[in-house]
Amino acid sequence: MLDGTLKEIPSSTVRNGEVVELSESERFDLGLLAYRKNLKAFACSLARDVEIADDLVQETILKAIVNRDKFDFDTNLRAWLFTILRHLFVSAVRKQARSAELTYSISNCSDRAVGGAQEDRLFLKEVVQALRALPSSQRNAILRVGVLGTSVSEVALEEKCRPGTVKSRANRGRETLAKQLW
Known part of the structure; x- marks a missing residue:
């Protein structure tokens, strides 16, 4: 898929010797599979960790499937998936930063210990x-x-x-x- 749209995904396939038209939903699923490697490479470049990248790709695909109805089939699927992945990554980084700040503040505040x-x-x-x-x-x-x-x-x-x-x-x-x- 050079342009990122679903235009290059076949609109039909052969099942049991018959040509069957694929629904937009089926073409969407094939598009997700086609971009999985690209998503993994992008996630690795962001996270710098293969396991975290795998989790990001899984979350991205899950979120894309859940929000399939919001996707406009005439637009760029690749860009849409990359945007979802980037948002998930940024959210995870922010959540981790808040968690680290909270842990630091709790561990360094002896005056907030539980009193009698x-x-x-x-x-x-x-x-x-x-x-x-x-x-x-x-x-x-x-x-x-x-x-x-x-x-x-x-x-x-x-x-x-x-x-x-x-x-x-x-x-x-x-x-x-x-x-x-x-």
Whole structure:
């Protein structure tokens, strides 16, 4: 397939001595098989690891099959598959980076070790005092959105203000709490 489209995939095949027309779905599957080696080479160039590359190719093919209905058969299948693979790779790298940051921050924060019940109770008391010291609009925004899980739009409707105002109040309240507690 030189141009990356399904034009060069045969539209028919011989089964049991008869010529049978292939459906778009069958031609799509043949296209996936035709580009598997290209996907593997691209994945190896990105991941620099054969096992990770194999996983990326498998995920790409699976995602392509699941999203077959979204593929326009007049477009470039090769480019579509390479885009899926690249997105999967970038997502995996981002996920790995977040995981590494979290592990690093947890391992380097001795002050966040689990304390005794008395320390927890004292800290909770400090949090309650800090919350009470906030202006009521900020306190309500933090409690309703952050603690109770009410949506910003619901709080905005009840408070008769814009969602951005609720977000701003919650953010300012969190910043104030952070300064007071840490």
